[in-house]
Amino acid sequence: MAPRKLAAGNWKMNGNRAALAEIDTLIAAHPVPGCEVLICPPAVLLHPMKARVGDAIALGGQDCHAKASGAHTGDIAAAQLKDVGAAYVILGHSERRADHGETDVAVAAKAAAAHAAGLTAIICVGETEAQRDAGETLDVIAAQLDGSIPDGATAANTVIAYEPVWAIGTGRTPTTGQIAEVHGLMRERLAGKVADAAQVRLLYGGSVKPGNAAEIFAIPHVDGALVGGASLKADDFGAIIAALAAA
Template sequence: MAPRKLAAGNWKMNGNLAALDQIDELRAACPAPACDVLICPPAVLLHPMAARAGDMIAVGGQDCHANAAGAHTGDIAAAQLKDAGATYVILGHSERRADHGETDAQVAAKAAAAHAVGLIAIICVGETEAERDAGSTLDVIGTQLAGSIPAGADAANTVIAYEPVWAIGTGRTPTLDQIAEVHDFMRDRLTGHMAGAGDCSLLYGGSVKPGNAAEIFAIANVDGALVGGASLKAADFAGIVTALDAAN
């Protein structure tokens, strides 16, 4: 078994019902992709997107609560995401860690909740620019992996996404060697934290575009991408899906 190839789009706090036309365009542009294709829209669009996506495109949430239910105004339980049509959920994204103060332990608890209802957890890790400049990137990634992956995680229910914080939405990307260093490190480090680590999909995220996707996907241990802005337009995301297909 080899890691699944996955092109995952994170719409973040963007889009409306009219934007679901992009799903139709993406299906037309990539009618039979060899890789898995996923879109994670805002929660209010999850159910209508799932109804429109068909079998070709999976849909997912952008976060979930660690508890199954309760008095948590504004939060969403993993089971509610699944009920709306989700099969994945993004957890521990740097924007959640920074804007909401999420800790590794909280991310691990959310991932455990996702696993409990059958969702695949995409656990995000990544260093800030200051941490990169200080030469502590691998220490930061190692700590996040150790603290954010719950017991029971395996290659079937967990995906890891490396997103250097300083490359998200900035137009900057690490060098190919820097990406390779982190992905090789993650593959090795996961051996101590996850069953079937060699088969776990490792995604790169951070200013991935059609123009740089092919060279990123040619790197060993890069099994796909977690894409932000370029996933909002079908033409751009289709270019990334096509590049990942070609890398298979």
């Protein structure tokens, strides 16, 4: 049985309470979306968004701390995300790795904390443009997978998102062959780390748009997408959701 498809939207540091109207439009247009739909808004919007959407779509955080509680000003514990209605949390996004110096070890610790709190961790991996040009992509992805996935990961509590750093927010996307190569490697690599590796959902992220979504979703081992800017507008994200449901 193929893994359940997932369309995940990462709002990053965008949006306010007025933007929640886009979610109303999205739900009205896609009441039975044909795949799982997830929005990861800024943390301050999680509670009002949950109150608004109920169980119509899943919600997630964009990061969590490795500790369950304590003197960590400005951080959010996985259990706190769970408490306000989150079911997922994005971890190890390239923007966190670059802007905050997050290592594979740190990502694995956060993923373990997410699992302990009952959240599904979306663990992000991806190469830089320099690493791609140097022919190091597969080695980089393999190392990030090995270092970022904690013990106890399963298809039920872990999703992997491939986001080539050079494609995020740039309008550039890898070729279908490049995406297929990386997703094939990830599926093979997971077999040594996760018992039910064939059921772990593998997402592609990096300038996913309505115009290229169908082509991307036709690639083997692409079980959905982690969408950035295009998830902010109901029409754009809705078109991506429709493409995934039809794939």
